[in-house]
Amino acid sequence: MAVIAEPVAKPVSRLNFLLDRRDVFEAILVAPAVIYVLLLVGLPLLLAIYYSLSAYTIYDPTWKFVGLSNFIDVVENPTFPQTLANTFIFTFGSQLLGLVIGKFGAFLLLRPFPGRKIVRALIVLPFVIPVALATIAWRWLFDSLYSVFNWTLIALHIMDRADVPNWLGTPWLAMLCVVIINAWRFFPFAIVIFLAGLTSVPQDVIDAATVDGAGFWRRNYQIILPMILPIVAIGLIFGIVFTFTDLSIVFLLTMGGPVNATSVLGFAGFQTGIISGDVSHGAAISLFMLPVLLVVVVFMLRFIRRREI
Amino acid sequence: MSAVIARDIVKKFAEVPAVNGISLSIPDGEFMVLLGPSGCGKTTFLRIICGLEQQTSGDLMIGGAIVNELPPRARGVAMMFQSYGLYPHYTVRNNIAFPLKTQRVPREKINKQVEWASQLLGIDHLLDRRPRQLSGGERQRVALARALVREPTALLLDEPLSNLDAKLRTMARQEIKNFQQRVGLTTIYVTHDQVEAMGMGDRIAVIDHGNIRQVGTPTEIYNDPADLFVATFVGSPPMNIVTHSGGGYLGFRPENFLPKNMIEDGAATEFKFRVDRSEYLGAERIVYGVLDGFESKQIITAKLPPAHVDEKNIRPGEWHTFAVKNSELRQFDKNGNRATSH
Amino acid sequence: MPRTLRKILGETSFFVGVAFFTILAAFPFYWMLITAFKQNSDLYNVTNNPFFFNEWPTLEHIKYLFRETLFARWLWNSLVIGVCVTAITIVTAVPAGYALARMKSKKGEALGIAVFLTYLVPPTLLFLPLSRIVAVLGLQNSMWSLVLVYPTFTIPFCAWLLMGFFKALPAEIEEAAIVDGCSLFGAFIKMAIPLSVPAILTVVIFTFTLTLQEFVYALTFVSSSDQKPITLGVTTDLVRGDVFFWGELMAGALIAAVPVAIAYNLFLDRFITGITGGAVKG
Ligand SMILES: Nc1ncnc2c1ncn2[C@@H]1O[C@H](COP(=O)(O)OP(=O)(O)O)[C@@H](O)[C@H]1O
Numbered sequence: 001m002a003v004i005a006e007p008v009a010k011p012v013s014r015l016n017f018l019l020d021r022r023d024v025f026e027a028i029l030v031a032p033a034v035i036y037v038l039l040l041v042g043l044p045l046l047l048a049i050y051y052s053l054s055a056y057t058i059y060d061p062t063w064k065f066v067g068l069s070n071f072i073d074v075v076e077n078p079t080f081p082q083t084l085a086n087t088f089i090f091t092f093g094s095q096l097l098g099l100v101i102g103k104f105g106a107f108l109l110l111r112p113f114p115g116r117k118i119v120r121a122l123i124v125l126p127f128v129i130p131v132a133l134a135t136i137a138w139r140w141l142f143d144s145l146y147s148v149f150n151w152t153l154i155a156l157h158i159m160d161r162a163d164v165p166n167w168l169g170t171p172w173l174a175m176l177c178v179v180i181i182n183a184w185r186f187f188p189f190a191i192v193i194f195l196a197g198l199t200s201v202p203q204d205v206i207d208a209a210t211v212d213g214a215g216f217w218r219r220n221y222q223i224i225l226p227m228i229l230p231i232v233a234i235g236l237i238f239g240i241v242f243t244f245t246d247l248s249i250v251f252l253l254t255m256g257g258p259v260n261a262t263s264v265l266g267f268a269g270f271q272t273g274i275i276s277g278d279v280s281h282g283a284a285i286s287l288f289m290l291p292v293l294l295v296v297v298v299f300m301l302r303f304i305r306r307r308e309i
Numbered sequence: 310m311s312a313v314i315a316r317d318i319v320k321k322f323a324e325v326p327a328v329n330g331i332s333l334s335i336p337d338g339e340f341m342v343l344l345g346p347s348g349c350g351k352t353t354f355l356r357i358i359c360g361l362e363q364q365t366s367g368d369l370m371i372g373g374a375i376v377n378e379l380p381p382r383a384r385g386v387a388m389m390f391q392s393y394g395l396y397p398h399y400t401v402r403n404n405i406a407f408p409l410k411t412q413r414v415p416r417e418k419i420n421k422q423v424e425w426a427s428q429l430l431g432i433d434h435l436l437d438r439r440p441r442q443l444s445g446g447e448r449q450r451v452a453l454a455r456a457l458v459r460e461p462t463a464l465l466l467d468e469p470l471s472n473l474d475a476k477l478r479t480m481a482r483q484e485i486k487n488f489q490q491r492v493g494l495t496t497i498y499v500t501h502d503q504v505e506a507m508g509m510g511d512r513i514a515v516i517d518h519g520n521i522r523q524v525g526t527p528t529e530i531y532n533d534p535a536d537l538f539v540a541t542f543v544g545s546p547p548m549n550i551v552t553h554s555g556g557g558y559l560g561f562r563p564e565n566f567l568p569k570n571m572i573e574d575g576a577a578t579e580f581k582f583r584v585d586r587s588e589y590l591g592a593e594r595i596v597y598g599v600l601d602g603f604e605s606k607q608i609i610t611a612k613l614p615p616a617h618v619d620e621k622n623i624r625p626g627e628w629h630t631f632a633v634k635n636s637e638l639r640q641f642d643k644n645g646n647r648a649t650s651h
Numbered sequence: 652m653p654r655t656l657r658k659i660l661g662e663t664s665f666f667v668g669v670a671f672f673t674i675l676a677a678f679p680f681y682w683m684l685i686t687a688f689k690q691n692s693d694l695y696n697v698t699n700n701p702f703f704f705n706e707w708p709t710l711e712h713i714k715y716l717f718r719e720t721l722f723a724r725w726l727w728n729s730l731v732i733g734v735c736v737t738a739i740t741i742v743t744a745v746p747a748g749y750a751l752a753r754m755k756s757k758k759g760e761a762l763g764i765a766v767f768l769t770y771l772v773p774p775t776l777l778f779l780p781l782s783r784i785v786a787v788l789g790l791q792n793s794m795w796s797l798v799l800v801y802p803t804f805t806i807p808f809c810a811w812l813l814m815g816f817f818k819a820l821p822a823e824i825e826e827a828a829i830v831d832g833c834s835l836f837g838a839f840i841k842m843a844i845p846l847s848v849p850a851i852l853t854v855v856i857f858t859f860t861l862t863l864q865e866f867v868y869a870l871t872f873v874s875s876s877d878q879k880p881i882t883l884g885v886t887t888d889l890v891r892g893d894v895f896f897w898g899e900l901m902a903g904a905l906i907a908a909v910p911v912a913i914a915y916n917l918f919l920d921r922f923i924t925g926i927t928g929g930a931v932k933g
């Protein structure tokens with residue numbers, strides 16, 4: 001040999017090479033993240049469950065176990081059925097509305113046209129602006145005295161100043177406003193999700209379907225929709241999880257009012273647990289969200305699995 | 310002394326063996342080729358040698374020491390990857406210097422070594438470029454220089470030519486072989502291309518389904534295949550195999566399967582051969598057909614020097630008497646292994 | 652010419668549709684903008700046309716924000732929170748994302764999915780127990796509680812995003828480094844990280860915008876004005892008693908929203924790829 005290999009350094013001890021084992025190395029790298037999440041997500045989740053089974057309040061922090069009595073109290077509260085119903089109306093109403101608007105928007109934006117980039121940047125604003133700030137702007141738009149909608153109604157002589165709607169003061173209108181604001185917030189997300197799905201459908205699949213004689217509707221509902229379904233489902237799961245548990249819109253727009261008309265689970269849990277300091281009942285209210293979330297998570301898992309096969 | 314010794318190496322991925330008990334001893338300075346079809350476990354075996362995979366069982370010795378427990382950096386082998394694995398964010402100079410830097414070699418020594426390696430491969434004018442500014446052939450040389458620079462105990466190459474176009478490939482083959490002979494570096498070269506294997510290897514290990522079927526010089530592999538797999542994997546067109554009356558198999562190379570009148574002397578075995586089709590390839594003529602009285606799974610081929618065999622003499626549909634010298638006949642038993650005597 | 656007529660009609664309705672969507676999305680933003688610069692006498696006059704300036708625009712609301720309120724302090728708080736949370740997130744999520752991407756076993760895959768699912772655990776389920784934990788740590792009513800809690804959602808999300816990026820990075824480069832004498836850790840630091848700087852930058856921007864958008868935890872844990880981040884300060888502190896000062900409110904909301912809107916827009920595509928995770932294969 002023209003070059004002579006230098007002798008290999010012999011290991012001093014096995015410990016030296018512990019970090020060279022892939023499993024050890026990978027475990028060390030994920031450890032900080034996993035520990036952080038376990039301590040500040042896993043542990044609180046267990047605590048929430050425990051609080052809901054105890055008589056804990058911030059004034060009397062006992063750990064006394066009271067079984068399911070908190071849950072029974074919550075269910076027997078006369079306003080609870082309405083809160084529960086509101087949560088479902090809020091979630092599914094706004095998601096459905098958002099999806100429908102989003103689908104049309106996506107079809108419009110699919111086609112290239114001059115200025116599409118700017119239009120897209122403007123259209124995604126509702127999803128991009130912090131929801132709390134957007135809600136405040138909507139509150140101003142729905143103001144009882146200076147609402148721009150009411151001004152327009154009067155200016156167009158559709159209504160008289162005397163009988164314009166009090167948007168946030170009428171129960172059913174207030175609920176409608178909350179739903180609309182959330183739909184408004186999520187429709188750009190739906191557009192972007194649909195666009196991501198539609199652009200991922202290979203053109204040759206669509207061409208092949210056209211050649212095979214599939215018309216516009218058949219192409220849409222039998223070819224394209226099934227192909228983008230997984231992507232849309234994941235978007236929808238996101239929307240449902242974050243809407244179902246949201247409290248910021250209700251908190252900033254109506255404070256659950258008028259007379260509980262817009263109270264949702266997240267808000268009720270906040271009101272009881274934080275404002276009134278009744279941690280155990282607040283936790284019990286929040287935990288009513290868990291079953292729905294679990295169903296969503298199971299769906300999510302199925303989609304992720306299917307993707308990887 | 311042997312640079313690399315593998316003893317009964319087994320590697321299972323989720324209970325499925327990729328390497329199924331390979332034992333191999335590679336002497337210092339040898340150019341060893343691992344040849345086998347795609348998916349037979351060549352890459353896995355190579356990755357076990359350099360330590361990127363841990364074998365399920367078996368022992369590995371490099372430079373005389375057992376290295377089963379050692380991480381790659383303590384094994385002193387170099388590897389050249391299929392798509393070279395150059396560091397895109399480093400210049401060529403830093404790419405080549407990298408293996409020395411990790412060993413904390415002093416600066417002047419590094420410069421000297423980089424100089425040496427880059428001159429050896431004729432890339433000293435490229436030292437300040439980045440990998441993406443290089444052509445395929447240049448990238449390959451940089452990868453080689455990087456593998457060499459720290460004077461490894463053994464150099465491992467995983468299908469290094471598969472990313473080059475056909476023309477460059479022949480040249481690069483020559484270059485690698487030349488340079489290996491000059492430096493005398495122990496080299497383990499993986500390929501699925503038998504032409505590369507035959508042309509470059511001092512010895513060839515033929516692998517199938519994670520097992521070594523035969524180890525030998527290119528001549529041994531070609532002339533005395535150890536079993537039917539080797540016989541049919543090496544050679545193009547492959548060796549003709551027909552069932553033997555005694556329950557085994559008979560094999561003969563297409564170039565030894567000639568019209569009877571072309572066999573001048575010595576004992577020969579005759580066959581009735583029906584020509585189905587023939588192809589003129591310039592330097593030779595390939596004739597396809599079937600034999601009378603012998604079973605075979607494939608079409609029988611004969612490779613004839615065209616000067617001797619005019620198209621007029623061999624026409625589709627005709628029956629001819631062909632023969633093989635007895636010394637060129639290979640016998641295999643029922644299990645496909647080479648029968649010892651012939 | 653019915654053909655051309657139909658084409659013109661089609662084009663017109665297309666652009667009407669586009670205009671409708673644009674207005675639907677951007678109108679509240681326009682409203683913020685115009686309100687922020689209107690004089691009060693213009694704002695609170697029901698006979699004025701509210702769509703335009705009836706009097707000269709003014710900077711008085713913005714001046715007021717910076718002179719008479721804690722607005723500057725909230726901006727500073729948000730910056731501090733954002734920087735700290737981003738630092739914590741990068742330090743934990745980059746190694747985690749890398750390890751998750753390189754794990755070969757089924758267990759690694761399951762861990763990756765589990766990490767992602769924790770991103771879906773909503774603040775509303777956690778704020779009660781977390782408020783107790785924050786109190787035990789003596790962080791109640793302090794913005795540092797947010798620095799502690801925000802990584803609970805930024806780490807899972809960013810680890811998931813980064814996992815995708817690292818998976819797209821060929822392992823061959825790191826393996827070459829390992830054979831060339833690097834330890835596993837060395838290959839991570841010297842190869843994987845420099846080669847994913849753009850991805851890490853994306854994650855930095857995301858983390859920052861996520862912290863700016865958060866509202867529920869801030870509302871729950873922080874009540875002293877001087878500790879509030881910008882979104883919370885603007886939406887809860889600019890209302891005195893029952894009176895809303897819309898000019899200041901909208902000015903504050905605008906200033907807080909513009910940087911988030913710009914940053915987010917730039918990285919929206921990566922965000923979408925991150926959460927859909929290639930649910931449809933191309
Ligand atoms: N990391 C892995 N996990 C599971 N199976 C693997 C892995 N690497 C290789 N294999 C399997 O092992 C066998 C041998 O692969 P490989 O060594 O890459 O073959 P070759 O290089 O000869 O083409 C193949 O069947 C392959 O699917």
Ligand SMILES: [Mg+2]
Nearest residue numbers: 348351352353
């Ligand atoms: Mg291979």
